[in-house]
Amino acid sequence: MLSTQIKLTNQSEHQKAWDLLPWYINRSLGPVEHAIVKNHIRTCITCRIELNLQERLFKKIQQTDLLQQVSHASFAQLKKRIETHPEVSISNKCTVSNKDLIFFPFQLQFLGFVKYTALAASLLLLAAPFMLNSWVIQPEMEGAYRTLANSSESTDNTNNIVRIVFADQPDSEQIEVIVNSVSGHIIKGPSPNGVYEVQIGNHQTDTQQVNDAIFRLRDHASVIFAELAQGLSVSE
Amino acid sequence: MEVPDLKMMQKPFSSQEQQAKERHLISEAAAGNGKAFEQLYQLYFNRLYQFIFRINRHHDCIEEIINDVMYVVWEKAATYDQTCRPSTWILGIAYLKSLKSAKKNTKREDESVEFNDELDYFPDRGARWVSQVEDSNWLEAALEKLSAEQRAVVEMTYFQGLHYSEISEIMQCPENTVKTRMFHARKILAKFFLELNSRS
Numbered sequence: 001m002l003s004t005q006i007k008l009t010n011q012s013e014h015q016k017a018w019d020l021l022p023w024y025i026n027r028s029l030g031p032v033e034h035a036i037v038k039n040h041i042r043t044c045i046t047c048r049i050e051l052n053l054q055e056r057l058f059k060k061i062q063q064t065d066l067l068q069q070v071s072h073a074s075f076a077q078l079k080k081r082i083e084t085h086p087e088v089s090i091s092n093k094c095t096v097s098n099k100d101l102i103f104f105p106f107q108l109q110f111l112g113f114v115k116y117t118a119l120a121a122s123l124l125l126l127a128a129p130f131m132l133n134s135w136v137i138q139p140e141m142e143g144a145y146r147t148l149a150n151s152s153e154s155t156d157n158t159n160n161i162v163r164i165v166f167a168d169q170p171d172s173e174q175i176e177v178i179v180n181s182v183s184g185h186i187i188k189g190p191s192p193n194g195v196y197e198v199q200i201g202n203h204q205t206d207t208q209q210v211n212d213a214i215f216r217l218r219d220h221a222s223v224i225f226a227e228l229a230q231g232l233s234v235s236e
Numbered sequence: 237m238e239v240p241d242l243k244m245m246q247k248p249f250s251s252q253e254q255q256a257k258e259r260h261l262i263s264e265a266a267a268g269n270g271k272a273f274e275q276l277y278q279l280y281f282n283r284l285y286q287f288i289f290r291i292n293r294h295h296d297c298i299e300e301i302i303n304d305v306m307y308v309v310w311e312k313a314a315t316y317d318q319t320c321r322p323s324t325w326i327l328g329i330a331y332l333k334s335l336k337s338a339k340k341n342t343k344r345e346d347e348s349v350e351f352n353d354e355l356d357y358f359p360d361r362g363a364r365w366v367s368q369v370e371d372s373n374w375l376e377a378a379l380e381k382l383s384a385e386q387r388a389v390v391e392m393t394y395f396q397g398l399h400y401s402e403i404s405e406i407m408q409c410p411e412n413t414v415k416t417r418m419f420h421a422r423k424i425l426a427k428f429f430l431e432l433n434s435r436s
Binding site: 019022023025026027028029050053054056057058060061062 | 375390391393394395397398399400402415418419422425426429
């Protein structure tokens with residue numbers, strides 16, 4: 001009888017202490033309740049484990065940065081939105097893909113192909129005006145003002161013709177040496193802007209040789225511009 | 237077993253000095269002192285922000301709710317009878333406003349369906365990222381599982397540092413209800429915590 005009573009007392013004391021743990025941690029309990037919890041946890045391992053867990057929770061809540069919480073909550077809402085609509089859910093996407101891949105692998109690949117082809121086509125469409133710009137001679141570009149970047153007006157037989165601008169007006173001998181070093185000869189120039197047109201080798205010279213010549217010219221300290229004439233406008 | 241290491245974390249909300257200052261500001265506001273009211277507003281802004289956010293989980297309407305709460309404080313300052321702490325009175329108003337807003341938001345969430353083609357451009361890397369986020373932020377994931385009332389009790393206990401009797405006053409419910417809400421909240425949080433530990 002006595003032992004049952006003691007057991008019941010212990011049980012109710014344990015329950016009371018267990019319930020009060022959060023307020024024991026936040027130190028808002030009055031002295032009586034505080035003492036009850038303090039005495040109980042000395043002997044109760046269950047309450048000590050719980051106290052430890054609640055303390056960690058308390059610390060975590062106290063330390064959490066508010067902005068971080070806000071961003072996490074926003075993300076949780078977005079996640080919920082993704083998960084509640086299976087047609088766009090990422091996890092569902094995966095399941096559906098794997099299942100369908102067994103039966104229709106080519107169909108899925110084809111859909112992907114169509115998507116990316118459409119994307120490439122739209123990019124090409126966007127770039128078209130700029131590409132056409134270099135093929136069509138624009139009337140407004142025939143005026144007095146032109147730059148080296150303007151569209152070309154002479155496009156025939158210019159595969160091996162390079163336009164060069166020299167720095168600090170070197171004398172003709174120096175220019176001759178530079179041009180000869182890339183097997184070239186001046187066919188035109190200098191223009192009032194100081195542009196020379198130089199043919200590299202002869203008509204049989206291939207593109208690779210011309211490109212090599214351009215790279216060597218660009219490496220030269222006296223050359224500030226070297227570019228294939230094809231695609232460039234005439235600079236007067 | 238004392239909790240001395242947590243002493244430093246106690247918020248200065250409940251100090252006698254702080255309460256006296258708040259009481260003074262409320263009585264000044266009741267007399268029409270705008271400056272005093274502004275001071276009270278600034279004093280409570282962060283606290284209310286945290287409190288409201290914990291209950292309704294929607295940051296987009298928090299400022300609106302804060303202003304609703306403080307409008308009531310301004311309007312009813314003269315009726316504050318000083319029997320309870322100023323924080324009990326103000327948080328009580330905030331609690332009711334937040335609950336109302338939380339209910340509205342739940343309804344709005346159910347109704348919102350917006351989709352567009354941009355969804356096609358998300359990288360398709362599977363659901364692993366979801367669990368990664370949960371691991372890094374188990375607390376938020378766990379709080380999400382609680383009811384607004386349970387979250388409010390956790391928030392008022394662990395962040396605002398209130399006694400359960402004050403919480404029962406704010407929530408206008410018996411003290412045992414507060415303890416029961418905390419009991420269930422603790423069960424859910426412990427489950428998350430243990431799951432996270434076993435995973436790691």
